[in-house]
Amino acid sequence: MVVDCPSCGGKAVVTLLASDTDLPRRTFVARRMVCHACGATREQALTPRGQAADPFIGLKARLRAETRHGDLIAWNEVHLDYLEQYLSGRLRIETPDETGRTRNKSVVSRLPAWAKSAKNRDEVLKAIAGVRLEKL
């Protein structure tokens, strides 16, 4: 997850402190933010079972494409790339992975309808390009 650093406003990255954690447990594990600009750090402790951690640990998501219809939030650069490719139509065919699941299907299905609407495409892509320019 990429967030705005609470100290300097620079690019900070939130990572899980236990990298080998299996997927269902990832919701709960401790996270650490490290700012790439000033080196500030912030940690969020393991949350109790049943209580999901805030993936942005209470900080502001950095990669927000702001449009008239709402904000489209990308978790990180890979996600931003994916959204851009998907919305520009360069990623029409979803390829199932080895488990038979369609890669990133959930990402796309969670996109708001206005973001997927063809008539808003230019505006959304322009906002994404702006995020790339200003925030990465």
Ligand SMILES: [Zn+2]
């Ligand atoms: Zn900073």
